[in-house]
Amino acid sequence: MMSKKQTIEALDLIAEMFPDAECELTHSNPFELLIAVVLSAQCTDALVNKVTPGLFAKYKKPEDYIAVPLEELEQDIRSIGLFRSKAKNIKKLSQALLEQHNGEVPKTREELVKLAGVGRKTANVVTSVAFGVPAIAVDTHVERVSKRLGICRWKDSVKEVEETLMKKIPKERWSDAHHQFIFFGRYHCKAQSPQCDTCPLLDRCREGQKRMKAREGK
């Protein structure tokens, strides 16, 4: 397991690789971000960004999502997959914003996770990106990278990964680290092709060392 010091050193190297890492979901206000992150569950940000410009031109406020028939909203987001449940969630979520939050996006994780289609990851992205609250949203990239590097244990749950990262990374770096890990996982340490050969973290990476030894053994 990486110590706190080792974790920060690894993070520094990743930050050098992706100094401009930031949220890639197209949005221009907290409500658009919330919708975009809900849509991004189980699909890529690039795919979400294909539908959101048209979607946000048509739907500006929670009322707009409520006004339209479910089938119409389903068709508007059909290309991203899982569109039936996502359309239902967005209508429910819009209703809740109107009835319980004056049509505004709530600013706390506790309130956000009560919304339909909003889980731990989505809530953390919204609070950190829209409201500047320090947070580490653990998606599959963050989880995979943290486990490969040895920052946390392979068997850790998403919640345990998040708690470990918060312990080992200074709070003022949580939000930047979150995006840097995501970029590292998405563009370099990919699920099927980690690109260990060109990785600056190879000598300090648990999984990378294991892979190199396995290759030499052949």
Add this chain to the structure above:
DNA sequence: AACTCGGGGCA
């Protein structure tokens, strides 16, 4: 903890 939902992108 395991299962389900789903179309797009790429080999």
Add this chain to the structure above:
DNA sequence: TGCCCAGAGTT
């Protein structure tokens, strides 16, 4: 054409 992508909700 079949594998890979990548969270929330339910049981």
